[in-house]
Amino acid sequence: MVSGALLAKIVVQGKGRELADMMERRKVDILCVQETRWKGSKARSIGAGFKLFYYGVDSKRNGVGVVLKEEFVRNVLEVKRVSDRVMSLKLEIEGVMLNVVSGYAPQVGCELEEKERFWSELDEVMESIPTGERVVIRGDFNGHVGEGNRGDEEVMGKFGVKERNLEGQMVVDFAKRMGMAVVNTYFQKREEHRVTQEWRQKLRQALGGQVVLPDDWETTAEVIRETGRKVLGVSSGRRKEDKETWWWNEEVQDSIQRKRLDKMKWDMDRTEENRQEYKELQRRVKREVSKAK
Known part of the structure; x- marks a missing residue:
């Protein structure tokens, strides 16, 4: 019934019907969306019998929302729009209180203060939910909890991805504080997913x-x-010979290859250390090319 982390730019671009059609096709009743980039605190129909509750303060960044099948809209008891990164809906479904939280954590390159503010807001939402009510958090947490679960078996499975980074550790710490689990680490995903x-x-x-x-x-x-x-x-398919490649020696090729690999590394994990390594290799490649010429 509940699904989420979906990049919701298609909603912003006036293609909310595509999102609704996808939910209908995959039989999804409740969907959390992030980076909606809609300014305001409203609810609106997106077609095909679905309604989007959203909150945003800037039309250029952030924004979160929850999409409901309209038959569940009447079950909504409370909507909490905490910030453009955290919001929640409380529903009563067949006598069960269900809290659906949509979260959008700051990216790797954001300031630590902004990241701590996000987790503080999420903590406050969780603390406001009465004991005994069910909670599902779906979102984009912009972190890697890592493969394996040694020492963290109570909150995650073995099928995370990559090595754990600071943001991933924040996810694990939050799960421990709240007695929750990182559910998508309990089953193995196909490589393309x-x-x-x-x-x-x-x-x-x-x-x-x-x-x-x-x-x-x-x-x-x-x-x-x-x-x-x-x-x-x-x-x-025939390559035209470049008259200026006489200086293309092994040292230059090696430097350019390492620069490409560092660029890919920085694109995947935008830490200051990776950025500096990439910048240094850029300068080194320029020196090698100049020396070769």
Whole structure:
């Protein structure tokens, strides 16, 4: 019944019906959305029998919401719009009190103060929920809890991704404080489903923001190839010799390859350390090219 972390820019772009159709097709009744980028504190229909409750203070960043199938709208008892990163709905369904919390944690590169404020707000929401009521938190927590669960077996399974970072540790610490569990670490996901939303969004931007990417990687790859053929055309495959590549020696090639790898590392985990490593390699590549020429 409840699903979530979905990047909701399609709602902002006037394509809320696509979101509603997806929920209808996948039989999702309640969905948490983040980065809605809608300014205001309202509720509105998005079509196909679904209603979006949302909150945002800036049309350019953040924003959270919860989408409900309209048959559950009358079950809503309370809406708490805490900030543009945290909101919750309380529903009574068949005599059971259910609290649905939508959260959007600050990204890796944000200030520590902003991250601590988010977790403080989430703590306050949890503390305000009476004992005995059910709680589901769905959102984008912008962190990696890591693979394996040694020492944290009570709150997570073995199927996290990557190595745990600071943001992932905050998720684990919160789960321990609240006696909750990081549910999606208890089952193994197919490799193509481990692709981050960050890369999906970058791909959308590269394709002009007009493509809704499917979950299946083979289908996604075909969408990319077809878009490339339409936009860029198809070359003959014969490479034209570049008269200026006489300086392209092994040292330059090695530096450029390491720069590309560091750029990928920084894109995936935007820490200050990764940024400095990438900047230093940029400078090194320029020196190597100049020396070779």
